[in-house]
Amino acid sequence: MKRILVILIISVISYSCKKSEVKMDGYVINGTASGVFNGVRAYLKIKDERGRDIIKDTAIVFDEKFTFEGNIINPEMWFLSVNSVVGEIPIILENSNITIDLNKENIRESKISGSKSNNALNEYTTTLKDLSEKRREINRNMRENNQNQDTNILAGVNKQLEELNKKIDNLPHEFIKNNTDNYFSLILLEDQIKSQKQNIEALIKIENTYQTLDNELKNSILGNKINSQLVLVKQEIERASALDIGKVAPEFSAPKADGQLLALNDIKGKVTIIDFWAAWCGPCRRENPNVVNVYNKYHDKGLEIIGVSLDRPGQKDKWLKAIEDDKLTWHHVSNLQYFNDPVAQLYQIKSIPATYILDSNGTIVAKNLRGPALEAKIAELLN
Numbered sequence: 001m002k003r004i005l006v007i008l009i010i011s012v013i014s015y016s017c018k019k020s021e022v023k024m025d026g027y028v029i030n031g032t033a034s035g036v037f038n039g040v041r042a043y044l045k046i047k048d049e050r051g052r053d054i055i056k057d058t059a060i061v062f063d064e065k066f067t068f069e070g071n072i073i074n075p076e077m078w079f080l081s082v083n084s085v086v087g088e089i090p091i092i093l094e095n096s097n098i099t100i101d102l103n104k105e106n107i108r109e110s111k112i113s114g115s116k117s118n119n120a121l122n123e124y125t126t127t128l129k130d131l132s133e134k135r136r137e138i139n140r141n142m143r144e145n146n147q148n149q150d151t152n153i154l155a156g157v158n159k160q161l162e163e164l165n166k167k168i169d170n171l172p173h174e175f176i177k178n179n180t181d182n183y184f185s186l187i188l189l190e191d192q193i194k195s196q197k198q199n200i201e202a203l204i205k206i207e208n209t210y211q212t213l214d215n216e217l218k219n220s221i222l223g224n225k226i227n228s229q230l231v232l233v234k235q236e237i238e239r240a241s242a243l244d245i246g247k248v249a250p251e252f253s254a255p256k257a258d259g260q261l262l263a264l265n266d267i268k269g270k271v272t273i274i275d276f277w278a279a280w281c282g283p284c285r286r287e288n289p290n291v292v293n294v295y296n297k298y299h300d301k302g303l304e305i306i307g308v309s310l311d312r313p314g315q316k317d318k319w320l321k322a323i324e325d326d327k328l329t330w331h332h333v334s335n336l337q338y339f340n341d342p343v344a345q346l347y348q349i350k351s352i353p354a355t356y357i358l359d360s361n362g363t364i365v366a367k368n369l370r371g372p373a374l375e376a377k378i379a380e381l382l383n
Contacts, residue, residue: 057070092184183222245364301383
């Protein structure tokens with residue numbers, strides 16, 4: 001779970017503030033910087049979408065102290081850095097009195113207090129740090145007992161590790177349920193969405209945790225953003241699950257070289273391979289001889305192939321030349337739209353070569369097989 005601490009340091013997150021919690025017209029940050037020389041600059045920064053620093057304010061260290069003053073409409077996650085001090089620390093900037101005790105030797109050990117959100121951030125990171133240290137200690141014990149081959153001790157240590165891992169995994173949810181009115185809870189939720197975006201069960205758990213938040217928090221800018229993210233990610237997972245083995249392959253139509261549309265249902269055989277490839281794709285071209293061999297061997301037994309080319313716009317000639325050069329004598333279609341091809345997007349193709357193998361009912365029975373594995377599967381289905 002070190003990843004969560006890193007994300008807290010490299011992520012930029014904005015969210016709304018409850019009007020009832022705004023105690024000031026602006027923020028005042030009073031920092032102490034023991035051991036930092038006069039004239040050294042401290043910076044408040046945000047990060048753009050590429051993670052690049054954008055300096056929002058500057059203060060000068062004098063007598064080992066520095067001060068920032070300003071006003072912010074909505075609380076945001078900003079970052080503090082100081083010249084001559086390695087690294088940076090996240091700070092939840094909100095209209096409040098905030099105190100920073102800078103640790104120049106290890107900036108992550110700096111203390112930030114004075115606002116509800118920053119106090120929650122400190123509490124969470126301290127708890128996570130303690131649990132992570134316990135896990136490192138258990139792992140050390142496991143390595144030592146592995147060397148000694150003490151299976152009884154090893155089993156006990158492994159059980160401790162499993163329980164601790166569950167506790168760490170569940171920490172964000174438990175923390176949020178105990179802090180349902182704190183904006184830091186929204187930060188944890190968004191982090192969970194990013195880390196679990198391919199896990200539908202985890203997303204359901206995240207959504208359940210989201211529902212425990214106070215309404216004002218859910219209706220904040222970040223609260224609404226998180227709700228929208230949950231909806232979109234779940235929709236994406238549901239679309240992906242429609243392509244799981246055992247599901248019926250989505251029907252599609254696409255243009256052949258002569259411009260006429262060809263539908264998947266028009267060419268299905270006892271077994272059908274949907275082969276996503278392109279003339280420019282080296283791995284695809286290297287795999288083509290194997291696909292040709294499989295097709296020649298099993299076409300008479302009921303194998304059909306439809307090649308879906310992801311060649312670029314204006315490169316129809318290269319697509320057709322590759323078909324001729326590689327002796328690909330099966331059906332071919334292409335919208336010549338690269339990875340924006342509608343069929344590729346329907347099948348969520350992120351890289352090529354990619355294949356779907358269908359049985360006579362159009363059910364997906366295998367995916368992304370190459371070389372001997374491809375031929376073995378086709379032989380199994382047709383022999």
